[in-house]
Amino acid sequence: MLDDVEEMTLLELTDRLLHRGVVLTGEATISVAGVDLIYLGLNVVLSAVETMNAHKRKAL
């Protein structure tokens, strides 16, 4: 069971991992023969979930 301090530390660290740091890919896409070479991967999925949850909270 995490106490408040540990929980807040984990949340702050997770926020940094997901939403900060150098964004190399941005909105650019490099393609060769029509195949996209860039995969945004996990951060896009998690960011999308976060955005979806934020919209859900606003709607309630």
Next chain:
Amino acid sequence: MTYLLHAITRAGPADTPPGVRGAPLEFIAAGPLGAWATRDPVEGGTREDAFEHHRVVEDICAAQPCLPVRLGTRLVDADAVRALIAARVEELLLTLERVGGRRELAVTLLWPESGVEPGRRHTPVEARTPGRAFLERKQSDQAADDARLATAERLARALETGLATEQSDVRHAMCPSSKVALSTAVLARAGEADALKERAVEIVSGLDGVRGVVSGPWPPYTFAGTP
């Protein structure tokens, strides 16, 4: 083949730490810079994978100045990595120069726990029309939001004054959630991070009306990205 990126540095260190879940870590040179990446990482997406990325970034940053790359940046080959770095090499070099060898602290100020958010009051259900009750509630909430924001700004100024750091080394997020009054990232020189953390703990313990948590030091995640 895919690469999961972790950090950008000028050169590879003498010792190569392991990548995520034991997969090989590679340094992909790109002109004056290079990217550290786990080659063919196991498909993940769990919280443990996120912390594995953090562990790899910590290992790299412990050896030399580095810029952490946002979690989940995957590229299919080394040429794609080189192309993206080449497109922004001047900007990355400048950022690396400014924040590369430094550490980041997180200062979080929480509103006191209670059933109702601070500054907010429930509009009593009385013999009012639903429309009027709704508008009164909206007005009350707006006033509470304004008051909370003003408090957060005051706390941010108090924190900056107490830490005595340069303006460019502090970034605030005011009222980022209902429980948090202020989330602040502070950039510190590597050798001064622990002392600055102690000072931050002392400052937040003296602030009225909030509970403070000071975390880190970590690699400079917040300051590596665009403000």
